[in-house]
Amino acid sequence: MNFLANRIAVAIKNANSEDTYSIEIMQYSLNIILNTCFIILATALIGIVTGHFSESLIFLFSFSLLRLSSGGFHLKTATACNIVTIFLSTASPFLSIFSEQYFWFLSGISFLIIVVFAPNPDKNARIPLKIYPALKLISIILAGSNFLIHSSVVGLAFFVQSLTVIKQKKEVIT
Template identity: 45%
Template sequence: MQHKLIIIMNTAAVVLFTLIGVLFTDRGSEVIMLLKCFALLRLVSGGLHLESSMGCAIVTAGTATLLSIINANTTWTISLTAISMLIVLKYAPSGIENQSRIPERFYPLLPVISFIIVASNLWFLSSMAAIAFFVQALTLVINEHFMKRG
């Protein structure tokens, strides 16, 4: 119950901070796309976890707001998508233990599911999705190479 409440409060904080950011950027639809894509991929791939929920909310909202002002052309969109596909195949899932309700027996499928989610952007060619997937994929690399102990 406490874990669910923390998730709800964290999500509400991300939305609130993002709405504040959107007031300055006027990029609401782009931020929404970034957050949706980031969250969807994060759900199945895992990634870096910050120590505090408030820190996570601030970093997530701030990053999404800043990234929403980037305009990637088709070449960059395809490139970021392809790089992200390779990263999630290699590193997903990462740091998902004790953070997800996905049973461990499904973990071997998560790189494939992550790959399919990212690869879908080759059809849609959304620059915001490409950016979100790339940043989320980078959190997998950071978690694996810089944050894991032992």
């Protein structure tokens, strides 16, 4: 993706060098866009092949929506993020059959984790502290909404996402 993002950024810069950002900034932004498109496309294709198109996309959408407001830890590479996200999105329909039995438990745990730990934005996000209460409220409303929606796929998505907001204690070296 990085190679493709670079090629596109160079082409944009060559087409209009004065009214564009630096190649590095455009490449960074294009990387995010291309990786997101890749995740959506791969999830959709695998969902079609497995016969779980809508469930896979519902998981991906629900996971992403809660992640926007609650934050969470990031994997070390975009490739790892792509693989894990696609796997979770396409495996969830198979797991949601089992999670129906545990719907209230998973939804309750997810809700409690969000209440206690959200938001936990990435340190590079530059989100002002003054909007943290709004992010927390949005996260709580989203996590609580599944008690009304009562979807095992959404419940799994919220559960997995809630696990990513649990703050890890950093070791203090003395």
